[in-house]
Amino acid sequence: MRKVRIFALSLFMLLVAATDLAGQLPSNQLPTQSLKPYWHVFIAYAIVIVMVLGWVVSIARRLTRVEAQLGE
Protein backbone atom coordinates (compact mmCIF):
# COMPACT_ATOMS: atom_id res chain seq x y z
CA MET A 1 0.00 0.00 0.00
CA ARG A 2 2.81 2.31 0.91
CA LYS A 3 4.54 1.58 -2.40
CA VAL A 4 1.36 2.46 -4.24
CA ARG A 5 1.19 5.78 -2.44
CA ILE A 6 4.81 6.60 -3.11
CA PHE A 7 4.29 5.72 -6.75
CA ALA A 8 1.16 7.86 -7.00
CA LEU A 9 2.87 10.82 -5.34
CA SER A 10 5.86 10.58 -7.68
CA LEU A 11 3.51 10.41 -10.62
CA PHE A 12 1.82 13.62 -9.51
CA MET A 13 5.11 15.41 -9.09
CA LEU A 14 6.15 14.21 -12.50
CA LEU A 15 2.92 15.52 -13.96
CA VAL A 16 3.38 18.91 -12.32
CA ALA A 17 6.93 19.14 -13.59
CA ALA A 18 5.83 18.05 -17.03
CA THR A 19 3.12 20.67 -17.26
CA ASP A 20 5.59 23.32 -16.25
CA LEU A 21 8.15 22.17 -18.79
CA ALA A 22 5.48 21.94 -21.43
CA GLY A 23 4.75 25.58 -20.80
CA GLN A 24 8.32 26.50 -21.60
CA LEU A 25 8.29 25.18 -25.14
CA PRO A 26 7.52 27.72 -27.90
CA SER A 27 3.82 27.82 -28.57
CA ASN A 28 3.98 26.95 -32.23
CA GLN A 29 5.52 23.61 -31.32
CA LEU A 30 2.93 22.88 -28.68
CA PRO A 31 -0.69 23.46 -29.62
CA THR A 32 -1.69 22.12 -26.19
CA GLN A 33 0.03 24.86 -24.18
CA SER A 34 -3.34 26.25 -23.19
CA LEU A 35 -4.05 22.91 -21.43
CA LYS A 36 -1.68 23.76 -18.57
CA PRO A 37 -4.37 25.31 -16.37
CA TYR A 38 -6.46 22.18 -16.85
CA TRP A 39 -3.54 20.07 -15.62
CA HIS A 40 -3.12 22.24 -12.55
CA VAL A 41 -6.80 22.02 -11.66
CA PHE A 42 -6.73 18.27 -12.20
CA ILE A 43 -3.70 17.82 -9.99
CA ALA A 44 -5.07 20.12 -7.28
CA TYR A 45 -8.36 18.25 -7.14
CA ALA A 46 -6.48 14.96 -7.18
CA ILE A 47 -4.33 16.07 -4.25
CA VAL A 48 -7.47 16.71 -2.21
CA ILE A 49 -8.73 13.21 -2.89
CA VAL A 50 -5.37 11.60 -2.19
CA MET A 51 -4.86 13.44 1.10
CA VAL A 52 -8.41 12.98 2.37
CA LEU A 53 -8.68 9.32 1.38
CA GLY A 54 -5.18 8.81 2.64
CA TRP A 55 -6.22 9.98 6.08
CA VAL A 56 -9.41 7.92 5.92
CA VAL A 57 -7.49 4.77 5.05
CA SER A 58 -4.86 5.47 7.69
CA ILE A 59 -7.51 5.84 10.39
CA ALA A 60 -9.36 2.75 9.19
CA ARG A 61 -6.25 0.62 9.25
CA ARG A 62 -5.27 1.75 12.71
CA LEU A 63 -8.80 1.12 13.94
CA THR A 64 -8.82 -2.46 12.70
CA ARG A 65 -5.43 -3.02 14.28
CA VAL A 66 -6.54 -1.71 17.66
CA GLU A 67 -9.77 -3.68 17.52
CA ALA A 68 -7.78 -6.82 16.83
CA GLN A 69 -5.68 -6.02 19.87
CA LEU A 70 -8.74 -5.49 22.04
CA GLY A 71 -10.39 -8.58 20.67
CA GLU A 72 -7.75 -10.93 22.02
Next chain:
Amino acid sequence: MIEYLGQVRAIVWKDLLLEARTRERVVAMGAFAVLTGVLFNYSIDRTVVRPQDIGAGLIWMTIVFGGLLGVGRTFHLEAQDGALQGVLMSPAPKDAVFLAKVLSNFVLLYIVSLMIVAVFMLFFGLELGSSAASLGLVLALGVLGFVALATLFAAVSAGTRMGETLLPILIFPLLIPMIVYGAGATSRLLAGRPGTEVADNIRMLAAFALTAVAAGAVLFRFVVED
Protein backbone atom coordinates in the same frame (compact mmCIF):
# COMPACT_ATOMS: atom_id res chain seq x y z
CA MET B 1 4.61 40.33 46.33
CA ILE B 2 7.85 41.53 47.84
CA GLU B 3 8.81 37.98 48.66
CA TYR B 4 8.04 36.99 45.07
CA LEU B 5 10.23 39.73 43.66
CA GLY B 6 12.92 38.76 46.12
CA GLN B 7 12.86 35.20 44.83
CA VAL B 8 13.09 36.40 41.25
CA ARG B 9 15.93 38.67 42.12
CA ALA B 10 17.80 35.89 43.87
CA ILE B 11 17.73 33.63 40.83
CA VAL B 12 18.62 36.44 38.43
CA TRP B 13 21.49 37.42 40.66
CA LYS B 14 22.75 33.85 40.80
CA ASP B 15 22.68 33.51 37.02
CA LEU B 16 24.30 36.86 36.32
CA LEU B 17 26.91 36.27 39.00
CA LEU B 18 27.71 32.92 37.45
CA GLU B 19 27.99 34.55 34.09
CA ALA B 20 30.13 37.40 35.38
CA ARG B 21 32.49 34.94 37.03
CA THR B 22 32.91 32.59 34.10
CA ARG B 23 32.09 35.02 31.29
CA GLU B 24 31.54 31.88 29.30
CA ARG B 25 28.42 32.79 27.43
CA VAL B 26 29.02 36.47 26.81
CA VAL B 27 32.46 35.78 25.36
CA ALA B 28 31.10 33.06 23.11
CA MET B 29 28.21 35.19 21.91
CA GLY B 30 30.47 38.20 21.42
CA ALA B 31 32.90 36.22 19.33
CA PHE B 32 29.93 34.88 17.41
CA ALA B 33 28.81 38.45 16.62
CA VAL B 34 32.15 39.51 15.23
CA LEU B 35 32.81 36.35 13.27
CA THR B 36 29.33 36.33 11.79
CA GLY B 37 29.88 39.88 10.63
CA VAL B 38 33.04 38.77 8.90
CA LEU B 39 31.30 35.84 7.23
CA PHE B 40 28.48 38.05 6.06
CA ASN B 41 30.96 40.47 4.54
CA TYR B 42 32.36 37.73 2.38
CA SER B 43 28.97 36.34 1.51
CA ILE B 44 27.68 39.48 -0.17
CA ASP B 45 28.87 41.20 -3.30
CA ARG B 46 29.28 44.85 -2.45
CA THR B 47 29.27 45.94 -6.05
CA VAL B 48 25.76 44.60 -6.44
CA VAL B 49 24.23 45.08 -3.02
CA ARG B 50 24.60 47.95 -0.58
CA PRO B 51 25.18 46.72 2.96
CA GLN B 52 22.96 49.56 4.15
CA ASP B 53 20.05 47.95 2.33
CA ILE B 54 20.36 44.61 4.06
CA GLY B 55 22.16 45.61 7.25
CA ALA B 56 19.04 45.53 9.41
CA GLY B 57 18.16 42.04 8.24
CA LEU B 58 21.67 40.75 8.84
CA ILE B 59 21.70 42.23 12.33
CA TRP B 60 18.45 40.58 13.32
CA MET B 61 19.34 37.21 11.85
CA THR B 62 22.60 37.33 13.77
CA ILE B 63 20.72 38.16 16.95
CA VAL B 64 18.43 35.19 16.34
CA PHE B 65 21.23 32.71 15.71
CA GLY B 66 23.35 34.08 18.53
CA GLY B 67 20.37 33.99 20.83
CA LEU B 68 19.70 30.38 19.93
CA LEU B 69 23.23 29.49 20.91
CA GLY B 70 23.11 31.41 24.16
CA VAL B 71 19.59 30.75 25.36
CA GLY B 72 19.46 27.17 24.15
CA ARG B 73 21.82 26.21 26.88
CA THR B 74 19.85 27.89 29.66
CA PHE B 75 18.72 24.64 31.14
CA HIS B 76 21.55 22.56 29.80
CA LEU B 77 23.96 23.82 32.40
CA GLU B 78 21.62 23.10 35.23
CA ALA B 79 20.36 19.78 33.96
CA GLN B 80 23.95 18.57 33.93
CA ASP B 81 24.56 18.70 37.65
CA GLY B 82 20.97 18.11 38.59
CA ALA B 83 20.83 21.74 39.61
CA LEU B 84 17.55 22.09 37.74
CA GLN B 85 15.95 19.85 40.33
CA GLY B 86 17.41 22.07 42.99
CA VAL B 87 15.94 25.20 41.49
CA LEU B 88 12.58 23.53 41.05
CA MET B 89 12.42 22.18 44.55
CA SER B 90 12.98 25.65 45.90
CA PRO B 91 9.97 27.40 47.37
CA ALA B 92 10.03 29.87 44.50
CA PRO B 93 6.93 29.53 42.32
CA LYS B 94 7.63 28.27 38.82
CA ASP B 95 6.65 31.50 37.12
CA ALA B 96 9.19 33.32 39.28
CA VAL B 97 11.85 30.89 38.09
CA PHE B 98 10.79 31.52 34.51
CA LEU B 99 10.80 35.30 34.85
CA ALA B 100 14.21 35.14 36.47
CA LYS B 101 15.57 33.04 33.61
CA VAL B 102 14.05 35.39 31.08
CA LEU B 103 15.54 38.39 32.84
CA SER B 104 19.06 37.02 33.04
CA ASN B 105 18.91 35.78 29.45
CA PHE B 106 17.58 39.15 28.42
CA VAL B 107 20.45 41.04 30.02
CA LEU B 108 22.91 38.75 28.28
CA LEU B 109 21.32 38.83 24.84
CA TYR B 110 20.63 42.56 24.98
CA ILE B 111 24.28 43.26 25.63
CA VAL B 112 25.19 40.94 22.78
CA SER B 113 22.68 42.58 20.45
CA LEU B 114 24.22 45.96 21.14
CA MET B 115 27.58 44.39 20.37
CA ILE B 116 26.20 43.03 17.11
CA VAL B 117 24.85 46.42 16.08
CA ALA B 118 28.13 48.11 16.94
CA VAL B 119 30.18 45.51 15.06
CA PHE B 120 27.95 45.61 12.01
CA MET B 121 27.93 49.39 11.98
CA LEU B 122 31.70 49.25 11.96
CA PHE B 123 31.99 46.52 9.33
CA PHE B 124 29.36 47.81 6.97
CA GLY B 125 29.52 51.55 7.41
CA LEU B 126 26.05 51.87 8.85
CA GLU B 127 25.01 55.09 10.52
CA LEU B 128 22.50 55.89 13.18
CA GLY B 129 21.95 59.60 13.33
CA SER B 130 19.88 60.82 16.22
CA SER B 131 17.68 57.76 16.72
CA ALA B 132 19.98 55.69 18.92
CA ALA B 133 17.47 55.62 21.77
CA SER B 134 14.73 54.35 19.49
CA LEU B 135 17.00 51.63 18.21
CA GLY B 136 17.86 50.74 21.77
CA LEU B 137 14.17 50.38 22.54
CA VAL B 138 13.44 48.35 19.40
CA LEU B 139 16.27 45.98 20.25
CA ALA B 140 15.17 45.70 23.86
CA LEU B 141 11.58 44.79 23.02
CA GLY B 142 12.54 42.42 20.24
CA VAL B 143 15.12 40.66 22.37
CA LEU B 144 12.68 40.40 25.27
CA GLY B 145 10.08 38.62 23.15
CA PHE B 146 12.72 36.37 21.68
CA VAL B 147 14.17 35.47 25.05
CA ALA B 148 10.76 34.69 26.55
CA LEU B 149 9.91 32.24 23.77
CA ALA B 150 13.40 30.79 23.60
CA THR B 151 13.57 30.22 27.36
CA LEU B 152 10.21 28.44 27.44
CA PHE B 153 11.05 26.23 24.49
CA ALA B 154 14.60 25.63 25.69
CA ALA B 155 13.01 23.92 28.66
CA VAL B 156 10.79 21.94 26.28
CA SER B 157 13.55 20.87 23.93
CA ALA B 158 15.87 20.02 26.82
CA GLY B 159 13.31 17.38 27.76
CA THR B 160 13.26 15.78 24.30
CA ARG B 161 15.66 13.35 22.70
CA MET B 162 16.75 15.85 20.07
CA GLY B 163 17.54 18.46 22.70
CA GLU B 164 18.67 21.88 21.59
CA THR B 165 18.50 20.99 17.89
CA LEU B 166 14.75 21.07 18.20
CA LEU B 167 14.73 24.65 19.45
CA PRO B 168 14.98 26.44 16.08
CA ILE B 169 12.19 24.33 14.60
CA LEU B 170 9.95 25.20 17.52
CA ILE B 171 10.58 28.93 17.71
CA PHE B 172 11.41 30.13 14.20
CA PRO B 173 7.78 30.24 13.04
CA LEU B 174 6.89 32.12 16.20
CA LEU B 175 9.60 34.72 15.64
CA ILE B 176 8.23 36.07 12.37
CA PRO B 177 6.49 39.05 14.02
CA MET B 178 9.67 39.98 15.86
CA ILE B 179 11.72 39.88 12.67
CA VAL B 180 9.16 41.76 10.61
CA TYR B 181 8.64 44.58 13.08
CA GLY B 182 12.15 44.60 14.52
CA ALA B 183 14.11 44.49 11.30
CA GLY B 184 11.58 46.82 9.68
CA ALA B 185 12.10 49.44 12.37
CA THR B 186 15.87 48.94 12.41
CA SER B 187 16.09 49.38 8.67
CA ARG B 188 14.13 52.62 8.92
CA LEU B 189 16.27 53.93 11.74
CA LEU B 190 19.50 53.02 10.01
CA ALA B 191 18.28 54.91 6.96
CA GLY B 192 18.12 58.03 9.10
CA ARG B 193 14.37 58.14 9.68
CA PRO B 194 13.26 59.60 13.03
CA GLY B 195 12.09 57.43 15.90
CA THR B 196 8.50 58.64 15.58
CA GLU B 197 8.16 56.78 12.29
CA VAL B 198 8.67 53.43 13.93
CA ALA B 199 6.18 53.98 16.77
CA ASP B 200 3.82 51.36 15.34
CA ASN B 201 6.59 48.80 15.15
CA ILE B 202 7.53 49.50 18.72
CA ARG B 203 3.94 49.04 19.81
CA MET B 204 3.67 45.68 18.07
CA LEU B 205 7.02 44.54 19.48
CA ALA B 206 5.85 45.52 22.94
CA ALA B 207 2.58 43.60 22.54
CA PHE B 208 4.49 40.59 21.23
CA ALA B 209 7.00 40.69 24.08
CA LEU B 210 4.30 41.10 26.71
CA THR B 211 2.30 38.17 25.34
CA ALA B 212 5.38 35.98 25.17
CA VAL B 213 6.47 36.75 28.72
CA ALA B 214 2.97 36.34 30.17
CA ALA B 215 2.22 33.13 28.28
CA GLY B 216 5.60 31.72 29.17
CA ALA B 217 5.15 32.54 32.84
CA VAL B 218 1.81 30.72 32.88
CA LEU B 219 2.92 27.68 30.86
CA PHE B 220 6.41 27.14 32.27
CA ARG B 221 5.14 25.15 35.24
CA PHE B 222 3.58 22.57 32.91
CA VAL B 223 6.87 22.15 31.12
CA VAL B 224 9.03 21.53 34.17
CA GLU B 225 6.74 19.51 36.37
CA ASP B 226 7.65 15.87 36.76
Next chain:
Amino acid sequence: MSVKGIRLTGTALAVLGLLGLVLVYWLSFFWVSTEVSQGIAQRIFYVHVPAAWTSFLAFGIAAFTSGMYLWLRDERLDRAALAAAEGGMVFATIMLTTGPLWGKIAWGTYWEWDPRLTSTLLLWFIFLGYFMVRTGTENPEKGKRFAAVVAIIGALDIPFIHLSVVWFRTLHPDPVVLKPEQPTLPADMLTLLLVSLAVFTMLFMGLFLLRYALENLRAEAQARSREATA
Protein backbone atom coordinates in the same frame (compact mmCIF):
# COMPACT_ATOMS: atom_id res chain seq x y z
CA MET C 1 -20.96 9.83 24.55
CA SER C 2 -19.56 6.35 24.39
CA VAL C 3 -16.82 5.43 22.00
CA LYS C 4 -19.35 3.55 19.92
CA GLY C 5 -21.55 6.65 19.70
CA ILE C 6 -18.60 8.76 18.66
CA ARG C 7 -17.63 6.27 15.99
CA LEU C 8 -21.15 6.22 14.64
CA THR C 9 -21.42 9.99 14.49
CA GLY C 10 -17.96 10.25 13.04
CA THR C 11 -18.67 7.69 10.35
CA ALA C 12 -21.96 9.35 9.46
CA LEU C 13 -20.37 12.78 9.16
CA ALA C 14 -17.41 11.43 7.21
CA VAL C 15 -19.62 9.58 4.75
CA LEU C 16 -21.80 12.64 4.28
CA GLY C 17 -18.67 14.70 3.89
CA LEU C 18 -17.27 12.41 1.21
CA LEU C 19 -20.57 12.44 -0.67
CA GLY C 20 -20.59 16.20 -0.30
CA LEU C 21 -17.11 16.28 -1.78
CA VAL C 22 -18.36 14.42 -4.83
CA LEU C 23 -21.13 17.01 -5.09
CA VAL C 24 -18.64 19.86 -4.84
CA TYR C 25 -16.48 18.31 -7.54
CA TRP C 26 -19.47 17.87 -9.80
CA LEU C 27 -20.67 21.44 -9.22
CA SER C 28 -17.20 22.74 -9.75
CA PHE C 29 -16.79 21.10 -13.13
CA PHE C 30 -20.30 21.17 -14.53
CA TRP C 31 -22.27 23.90 -12.86
CA VAL C 32 -20.33 26.94 -11.76
CA SER C 33 -19.35 29.53 -14.32
CA THR C 34 -15.78 30.21 -15.35
CA GLU C 35 -14.11 33.23 -13.86
CA VAL C 36 -13.39 35.93 -16.39
CA SER C 37 -9.80 36.97 -15.76
CA GLN C 38 -8.25 33.71 -14.59
CA GLY C 39 -10.16 31.13 -16.50
CA ILE C 40 -10.27 27.53 -15.51
CA ALA C 41 -7.51 27.65 -12.88
CA GLN C 42 -9.68 29.71 -10.59
CA ARG C 43 -11.66 26.57 -9.77
CA ILE C 44 -8.86 25.47 -7.48
CA PHE C 45 -10.22 28.22 -5.22
CA TYR C 46 -13.17 25.97 -4.30
CA VAL C 47 -10.94 23.40 -2.58
CA HIS C 48 -8.05 25.67 -1.61
CA VAL C 49 -10.01 28.12 0.54
CA PRO C 50 -12.06 25.49 2.43
CA ALA C 51 -8.87 23.55 3.12
CA ALA C 52 -7.32 26.67 4.63
CA TRP C 53 -10.39 27.33 6.74
CA THR C 54 -10.46 23.74 7.96
CA SER C 55 -6.80 23.72 8.90
CA PHE C 56 -7.25 26.82 11.03
CA LEU C 57 -10.43 25.39 12.57
CA ALA C 58 -8.51 22.22 13.41
CA PHE C 59 -5.70 24.20 14.93
CA GLY C 60 -8.14 26.20 17.02
CA ILE C 61 -9.64 22.98 18.34
CA ALA C 62 -6.17 21.58 19.05
CA ALA C 63 -5.10 24.70 20.91
CA PHE C 64 -8.32 24.96 22.91
CA THR C 65 -8.38 21.31 23.96
CA SER C 66 -4.67 21.55 24.77
CA GLY C 67 -5.36 24.45 27.12
CA MET C 68 -8.22 22.58 28.75
CA TYR C 69 -6.01 19.51 29.05
CA LEU C 70 -3.34 21.39 30.97
CA TRP C 71 -6.01 22.81 33.21
CA LEU C 72 -8.25 19.80 33.80
CA ARG C 73 -5.77 16.98 33.13
CA ASP C 74 -8.42 14.88 31.40
CA GLU C 75 -6.61 12.57 28.99
CA ARG C 76 -9.51 12.69 26.57
CA LEU C 77 -8.81 16.37 25.94
CA ASP C 78 -5.28 15.55 24.94
CA ARG C 79 -6.53 12.84 22.60
CA ALA C 80 -8.88 15.35 21.01
CA ALA C 81 -5.98 17.75 20.55
CA LEU C 82 -3.94 15.04 18.85
CA ALA C 83 -6.80 14.11 16.54
CA ALA C 84 -7.39 17.75 15.62
CA ALA C 85 -3.69 18.38 15.01
CA GLU C 86 -3.45 15.42 12.67
CA GLY C 87 -6.43 16.63 10.67
CA GLY C 88 -5.09 20.15 10.66
CA MET C 89 -1.88 18.97 9.13
CA VAL C 90 -3.73 17.08 6.40
CA PHE C 91 -5.75 20.12 5.38
CA ALA C 92 -2.87 22.55 5.73
CA THR C 93 -0.89 20.33 3.36
CA ILE C 94 -3.77 20.45 0.90
CA MET C 95 -3.88 24.22 1.12
CA LEU C 96 -0.12 24.59 0.66
CA THR C 97 0.01 22.31 -2.38
CA THR C 98 -3.10 23.62 -4.15
CA GLY C 99 -2.11 27.22 -3.51
CA PRO C 100 1.05 27.24 -5.63
CA LEU C 101 -0.70 25.20 -8.33
CA TRP C 102 -3.24 27.99 -8.55
CA GLY C 103 -0.63 30.68 -8.12
CA LYS C 104 1.47 29.47 -11.02
CA ILE C 105 -1.46 30.15 -13.32
CA ALA C 106 -2.89 33.20 -11.60
CA TRP C 107 0.33 34.98 -10.68
CA GLY C 108 2.81 33.32 -13.02
CA THR C 109 4.89 32.02 -10.13
CA TYR C 110 4.54 29.19 -7.62
CA TRP C 111 5.35 31.24 -4.53
CA GLU C 112 5.33 34.92 -3.86
CA TRP C 113 4.81 35.33 -0.14
CA ASP C 114 1.07 35.72 -0.23
CA PRO C 115 0.17 36.44 3.43
CA ARG C 116 -2.37 33.65 3.72
CA LEU C 117 -0.06 31.06 2.22
CA THR C 118 2.77 32.26 4.42
CA SER C 119 0.68 32.12 7.60
CA THR C 120 -0.49 28.62 6.71
CA LEU C 121 3.06 27.53 5.99
CA LEU C 122 4.09 28.69 9.45
CA LEU C 123 1.02 27.02 10.93
CA TRP C 124 2.12 23.80 9.23
CA PHE C 125 5.49 24.06 10.95
CA ILE C 126 3.86 24.71 14.31
CA PHE C 127 1.88 21.50 13.76
CA LEU C 128 5.14 19.78 12.90
CA GLY C 129 6.65 21.02 16.15
CA TYR C 130 3.60 19.65 17.96
CA PHE C 131 4.22 16.16 16.64
CA MET C 132 7.98 16.33 17.01
CA VAL C 133 7.87 17.10 20.71
CA ARG C 134 5.09 14.62 21.26
CA THR C 135 6.93 11.70 19.74
CA GLY C 136 10.43 12.93 20.57
CA THR C 137 10.09 12.78 24.34
CA GLU C 138 11.03 9.69 26.30
CA ASN C 139 8.33 10.19 28.87
CA PRO C 140 4.99 10.17 27.00
CA GLU C 141 3.20 12.15 29.71
CA LYS C 142 5.78 14.90 29.39
CA GLY C 143 5.45 14.71 25.63
CA LYS C 144 1.74 15.42 25.85
CA ARG C 145 2.32 18.46 28.03
CA PHE C 146 5.09 19.77 25.79
CA ALA C 147 2.85 19.38 22.76
CA ALA C 148 0.01 21.20 24.53
CA VAL C 149 2.34 24.13 25.24
CA VAL C 150 3.39 24.21 21.58
CA ALA C 151 -0.24 24.34 20.49
CA ILE C 152 -1.19 27.09 22.95
CA ILE C 153 1.77 29.34 22.19
CA GLY C 154 1.19 28.73 18.50
CA ALA C 155 -2.42 29.81 18.80
CA LEU C 156 -1.40 32.98 20.65
CA ASP C 157 1.22 33.78 18.05
CA ILE C 158 -0.74 33.11 14.86
CA PRO C 159 -2.62 36.45 15.01
CA PHE C 160 0.70 38.27 15.41
CA ILE C 161 2.22 36.26 12.59
CA HIS C 162 -0.65 37.01 10.26
CA LEU C 163 -0.69 40.71 11.11
CA SER C 164 3.01 40.98 10.55
CA VAL C 165 3.08 39.21 7.19
CA VAL C 166 0.15 41.29 5.95
CA TRP C 167 1.88 44.47 7.14
CA PHE C 168 5.13 43.39 5.51
CA ARG C 169 3.26 42.82 2.29
CA THR C 170 1.80 46.32 2.26
CA LEU C 171 5.33 47.67 2.47
CA HIS C 172 6.73 45.32 -0.14
CA PRO C 173 3.97 44.76 -2.65
CA ASP C 174 4.69 42.29 -5.34
CA PRO C 175 4.87 43.59 -8.89
CA VAL C 176 2.21 41.05 -9.80
CA VAL C 177 -1.07 42.89 -9.56
CA LEU C 178 -3.49 40.07 -10.34
CA LYS C 179 -5.70 39.37 -7.37
CA PRO C 180 -6.68 35.78 -6.66
CA GLU C 181 -10.33 36.62 -6.09
CA GLN C 182 -12.55 39.39 -7.30
CA PRO C 183 -13.71 41.84 -4.65
CA THR C 184 -17.25 40.53 -4.93
CA LEU C 185 -18.00 37.01 -6.02
CA PRO C 186 -20.83 36.29 -8.40
CA ALA C 187 -23.70 34.44 -6.75
CA ASP C 188 -23.04 30.97 -8.16
CA MET C 189 -19.37 31.07 -7.18
CA LEU C 190 -20.23 32.25 -3.70
CA THR C 191 -22.77 29.46 -3.35
CA LEU C 192 -20.28 26.81 -4.39
CA LEU C 193 -17.68 28.24 -2.03
CA LEU C 194 -20.09 28.11 0.90
CA VAL C 195 -21.18 24.59 0.02
CA SER C 196 -17.56 23.52 -0.19
CA LEU C 197 -16.80 25.16 3.16
CA ALA C 198 -19.65 23.26 4.78
CA VAL C 199 -18.59 19.99 3.16
CA PHE C 200 -14.95 20.31 4.21
CA THR C 201 -15.98 21.21 7.76
CA MET C 202 -18.31 18.23 7.97
CA LEU C 203 -15.68 15.93 6.51
CA PHE C 204 -13.08 17.13 8.96
CA MET C 205 -15.42 16.83 11.95
CA GLY C 206 -16.33 13.29 10.99
CA LEU C 207 -12.75 12.18 10.56
CA PHE C 208 -11.74 14.08 13.68
CA LEU C 209 -14.31 12.14 15.72
CA LEU C 210 -13.12 8.85 14.23
CA ARG C 211 -9.50 9.70 14.95
CA TYR C 212 -10.48 10.66 18.50
CA ALA C 213 -12.32 7.39 18.93
CA LEU C 214 -9.25 5.57 17.64
CA GLU C 215 -7.08 7.27 20.23
CA ASN C 216 -9.51 6.34 23.01
CA LEU C 217 -9.46 2.71 21.90
CA ARG C 218 -5.68 2.76 21.78
CA ALA C 219 -5.55 4.04 25.33
CA GLU C 220 -7.91 1.27 26.40
CA ALA C 221 -5.78 -1.35 24.67
CA GLN C 222 -2.70 0.02 26.39
CA ALA C 223 -4.38 0.00 29.76
CA ARG C 224 -5.52 -3.59 29.24
CA SER C 225 -2.09 -4.81 28.22
CA ARG C 226 -0.62 -3.10 31.28
CA GLU C 227 -3.14 -4.87 33.50
CA ALA C 228 -2.37 -8.15 31.80
CA THR C 229 1.35 -7.88 32.47
CA ALA C 230 0.88 -6.51 36.00
